[in-house]
Amino acid sequence: MISARAKGVRPVIFAFASLFAVAGGAGLCEAGDVKAGRAKAQMCQACHGLDGLSKVPDAPNIAGQIEPYFAAQLQAFKTGARKNEAMSLVAATLSDKDIDDLAAYFSAIEVSIGKLPAE
Secondary structure, eight states, X not given: OOOHHHHHHHHHHHHHHHXXXXXXXXXXXXXXXXXXXXXXXXXXXXXXOTTSOOSSTTSOOOTTOOHHHHHHHHHHHHHTXXXXXXXXXXXXXXXXXXXXXXXXXXXXXXXXXXXXXXX
């Protein structure tokens, strides 16, 4: 019989295993070129902004995202493992190098937190 605590740990372990499987399936990202990523990010600015801060309600902020995670998500859009009409169209045009460069660029953006709610 599995304890209640063990049942609560299972989803967390599954989430980490899934993340590593996606990252591994995409090939852990190579060190991208931040300058090349900035140039490529021009195509992202309408929704995500060149600064990585969302410009439309349906687009997430991507500034400061962890580089391997960011690359894995772009690969998932490219392969169809993750679905979003706009991102699937954009990701389909990206080479693996483009993905690494974009991940390097957006992860290099420094994000600071101002006042937290209820402070």
